[in-house]
């Protein structure tokens with residue numbers, strides 16, 4: 442199939458491009474590079490053995506998007522493009538509404554206009570009320586505590602509306618837990634701008650010597666070692682789930698919302714120790730105050746994805762740390778080095 446991948450130069454989208462190409466799909470990337478380097482496209486091409494067709498367009502640019510849909514006959518869209526940093530969303534709520542919700546509305550309009558009827562959407566565990574449950578199924582209470590999560594919920598609503606109004610339009614919302622790791626080649630990985638707000642890139646930057654020490658936000662939670670417990674998921678497993686979601690849309694012609702996680706909780710200290718083991722590097726840390734809004738533990742019930750998509754996470758914590766380290770040690774400055 443010919444697939445439009447929005448945000449295809451980003452962390453998760455780039456890995457998805459490689460997996461989709463390996464399954465025989467043709468991908469076209471649209472990205473405004475607000476949070477990615479065009480260098481990523483060269484890396485994807487290195488891995489797939491073919492140049493990447495890509496367009497630098499902001500999704501809110503209706504004219505640019507219409508041109509793209511006129512140039513290509515897409516059979517499906519994978520929609521990764523969004524801003525994703527919780528703290529940033531609290532500082533700039535309107536930008537998150539405009540970029541994430543406005544971008545999705547614009548994309549949906551272009552899809553409708555061009556009669557493209559399959560969509561896989563990057564949603565997030567951030568849509569759930571994190572204070573309500575520890576292991577979260579899709580029917581857990583919703584209620585994002587910040588503009589980023591709210592923007593994802595609004596996108597899910599817009600998508601549901603399009604599915605209700607348009608015969609044959611079907612979408613899979615994938616609610617990711619905590620994607621980590623990198624392509625095993627070390628050519629693709631997570632390259633956050635500035636200080637990382639996610640744990641794994643922070644840990645790898647400390648291990649590689651870019652940052653001195655890791656701050657751990659609280660060690661007095663009601664968890665086995667006192668640090669926060671989350672559900673980390675290898676980005677290659679996550680990328681594979683997108684190809685499986687596409688197969689589901691073709692096969693079943695209906696919409697779906699599914700969690701993606703391993704179903705296993707891992708504490709901050711467990712992750713740090715696993716990273717030290719696989720990298721052979723020390724990761725010195727400081728215990729600092731809890732972060733506002735953080736909960737003790739949150740992990741997925743991923744059984745629906747297993748039942749309906751036939752997908753389950755296969756790569757363990759060792760593989761997540763090993764591949765994150767391989768990426769970081771080959772690219773100490775991220776894509777900027779190349």
Ligand SMILES: NC(=O)c1ccc[n+]([C@@H]2O[C@H](COP(=O)([O-])OP(=O)(O)OC[C@H]3O[C@@H](n4cnc5c(N)ncnc54)[C@H](O)[C@@H]3O)[C@@H](O)[C@H]2O)c1
Nearest residue numbers: 448451452453472473474475476477499500522523563565
């Ligand atoms: N990484 C995570 O921890 C995580 C967790 C849950 C959900 N998600 C979701 O997964 C998706 C991908 O996340 P990621 O980690 O790869 O992020 P990322 O920032 O690495 O990738 C997003 C890409 O989208 C592009 N983009 C952003 N706004 C755009 C716009 N208006 N028009 C065109 N391109 C635009 C950026 O330049 C970037 O390349 C996002 O929707 C995010 O909300 C991510």
